Amino acid sequence: xxxxxxxxxxxxxxxxxxxxxxxxxxxxxxxxxxxxxxxxxxxxxxxxxxxxxxxxxxxxxxxxxxxxxxxxxxxxxxxxxxxxxxxxxxxxxxxxxxxxxxxx
Numbered sequence: 001x002x003x004x005x006x007x008x009x010x011x012x013x014x015x016x017x018x019x020x021x022x023x024x025x026x027x028x029x030x031x032x033x034x035x036x037x038x039x040x041x042x043x044x045x046x047x048x049x050x051x052x053x054x055x056x057x058x059x060x061x062x063x064x065x066x067x068x069x070x071x072x073x074x075x076x077x078x079x080x081x082x083x084x085x086x087x088x089x090x091x092x093x094x095x096x097x098x099x100x101x102x103x104x
Contacts, residue, residue, distance in 0.1 A: 030061075030065075031061045031062065031063075031064040031065025031066075032065055034057070034058070034061035035058050035061040035062050035065065038055075038057045038058035039058045041054045042055065042058075069089075070086075073085055073086065073089060
């Protein structure tokens with residue numbers, strides 16, 4: 001393997017991009033889109049049962065996207081750094097959840 005194709009490099013990711021897009025991306029994008037649409041629909045709900053139904057649907061869609069995101073992450077990092085990669089992903093997710101509302 002060429003030195004320019006180390007795991008995680010832009011060249012390495014670009015070489016695998018078609019496989020990544022066809023295998024994982026539809027689940028991931030579908031999960032993110034469905035979560036966003038159903039969560040936004042909560043604002044238009046007029047009855048408590050509608051809120052419950054929309055919330056349940058949004059969380060179900062979230063459950064579909066998380067394994068796809070994890071598979072994508074596992075595909076682009078070497079096995080020896082899984083812990084650091086997943087830890088960084090979780091840290092940034094939590095940082096976004098905490099800091100995100102500060103800019104509204």
